[in-house]
Amino acid sequence: MHEYEITVLNLLKRHKAASIDSLLQHSKLGRDAALWAVENLAGNGLVSIEREQEQAPRLTEEGKGYLHAFPEEKLVAQLSKSGGKASASKISDQIGIIWAKRNGWIKLEAGSLTLTEQGKEIAENRKSYAFRDLLNQLSKLQTLPKGMPEKSRNELKELGKRNLLEITERGIITAIKITEKGEKAHAVAGEEGIGALTREMLTKGTWEKERFRKYDINAPAEEAQPARLHPLHEFLDVIRGIWLNMGFTEVSGPIIESAFWNFDALFSPQDHPTRDMQDTFFLKNPSEISVDDIALMKRVKRMHLNGWKDRWREEVARQAILRTHTTSVSARSINRFATADEKSYPLKFFSVGRTFRNESIDYKHLAEFYMVDGIIIGNGLTLSNLIHTLKKFYAQLGMNDLVFRPSYFPFVEPGLEIYYRDKKKNDSIELGGAGIIRKEITKAMGTNKTVLAWGPGLDRLMFGSLGIDSISELYKNDVGWLRRRKELKI
Structure with missing residues (x-):
């Protein structure tokens, strides 16, 4: 019998029963050693174990930020200071609006937010907010109390849905008792061999004559925390691997891009709505990025004048922006390999990188997200080749339920959008756009070849692979979630 097991039996022989905490207190065993010994003894019928389940609450980083005020509380306080009314367009916090409306604190009519009587009670601190009260209570607890009211249980679920709270269930050992068989085994504990290999045994070779106790790999131990890749980087590596295995070459381009490569080279008119401040992030420093290829600039200008029949301004093309798609990399590649x-x-070719759009935030939209862009340059390429390529790619991600719908993009003709049916959310998730690059563009870029192109967002592809409910989960500074997250399943 192993020395750890003998230690446990000695203690139980004196006290008849003990908890794990008292076992650690009255012995020199560490928690891992004590748990291993207890589980091993229980497996052999030498001790009996009493267990119970407990729930441990833990506030996320976002939840900790809500301890003083929730977004909906801040919103009604702001409205109260503005006389109880404000334009919805001037409120940037959509989460606050959604929850304040759900709580009956505000009314939304004709684009205007109006504070209700319930909202005034919250704003003037005449009534406390149940969610914040509960969150503050939970921040001080190690385990959830038993017999919580149904109302509190429902509030816990809502806090969990809002990613403010995580609850971990764990089984704890409440009592360990020595059995009759254990008492008999205790008397002959030293007759079953040794449980540790020493340096002396190795140097003298005496281990060959010893009998060793079997090592129990199923005995519980403290959870190990090995280093892991961030799931987003892990997924990006998978995506790269798929395209490389399909014979593609990876290319890259700058995140800070000129409007020329992001819009003009892709036949997007200079008065297109996507160039507005509500969709694109424009930079102040640098505010302009020049284009060195004067001949290329002239060809693109001619393309716009002939195609859109409108004025084209070079100063607009020089505007510095955060790229809104990685298709700018594809445009650069078409031009670069025009004379191959x-x-x-x-x-x-394919590219993987971050893109930026000034979008409203929800579970499937963020202002920053990853895209993968791809192009095939060749002769006689058709839409069938494009759809076949995309189906082959998504199939390797386990996504076979795809829908291709005709759509319009300024830089492709014909164009289509790719959708995936998320059965869990009963929702169609847009994966991105695709099509055949317009001849006007390929001519301006200096080639007469056909170019197939596509640009799906990567973050949304991770819903099924990682089992997440919102792409915002990918960017949480939550080490606990990163450690406990599900394995990437492709």
């Missing part, structure tokens, strides 16, 4: 050797076709 005829024998090298078809050319297949």
